[in-house]
Amino acid sequence: MAEVSQQARPPIFLYTDGASSGNPGPGGYGVVLKCGAHQMEMSEGFSLTTNNRMELMGAIAGFEALKRPCEVAFYSDSQYVVKAFTDNWIAGWLRRGWKNANKQPVKNVDLWKRLLAAVEPHQVTYNWVRG
Numbered sequence: 001m002a003e004v005s006q007q008a009r010p011p012i013f014l015y016t017d018g019a020s021s022g023n024p025g026p027g028g029y030g031v032v033l034k035c036g037a038h039q040m041e042m043s044e045g046f047s048l049t050t051n052n053r054m055e056l057m058g059a060i061a062g063f064e065a066l067k068r069p070c071e072v073a074f075y076s077d078s079q080y081v082v083k084a085f086t087d088n089w090i091a092g093w094l095r096r097g098w099k100n101a102n103k104q105p106v107k108n109v110d111l112w113k114r115l116l117a118a119v120e121p122h123q124v125t126y127n128w129v130r131g
Contacts (some may be wrong), residue, residue, distance in 0.1 A: 010036045010119075011071040014062040018054025018078070027051065029058035040065065050076060055081050056111040063118035066079045072124045073077075077131030090116065 011032040020027025028045035042061050046054070055078035066072070076082055084090050090112070093099065098106045106112060 008115075009070065009072055012066065012074050013075070014068075015075045016055070016058030016062050016078075016081075017076070017078050018051065018056070019035050020049050020051045020054055022117055027054045029054045029061065031058050031062040031065070033062055039110040047048040052080050052112060053108055056108055060111060060115050060118055063115065063122065066122065068125070069121040072122045073127060074124055075127045075129050077129050082126045084087055084112070085119075085124070086128075 011100070013032075015032040015034075016029065018027065018029035026045070026047055027049040028043060031042040033040045033042075042065065044057070048057070055076065059074070059076065059081055062074075074082075092101065092104050093112070098105070098109050098112075101107055
């Protein structure tokens, strides 16, 4: 049986959100994946975390749930996550050895590396939405 090309598959819509009460404090993330008539929801909570870590974990969980390369429309209210891709922050961090423009270590580098690996096989458009 011939494999269906990536272009023939419907796009995946990935919606994520993360938050914490206090920074750090208790928090969690939520994810909705939609493909045609199919929908999957995921969430997880943590007793001590930060808002940015939860925004990253929502994105990671969503991308890691995809089992094959996909066309993905990613939506988040996190400028921290979206602008890292759309404004090429990540390229600068990599060029500077995971240092930001002020030559300080990038925060949450463990999660950024995990997100980059999860995003790598996919064609992604990044969309910021007002929270």
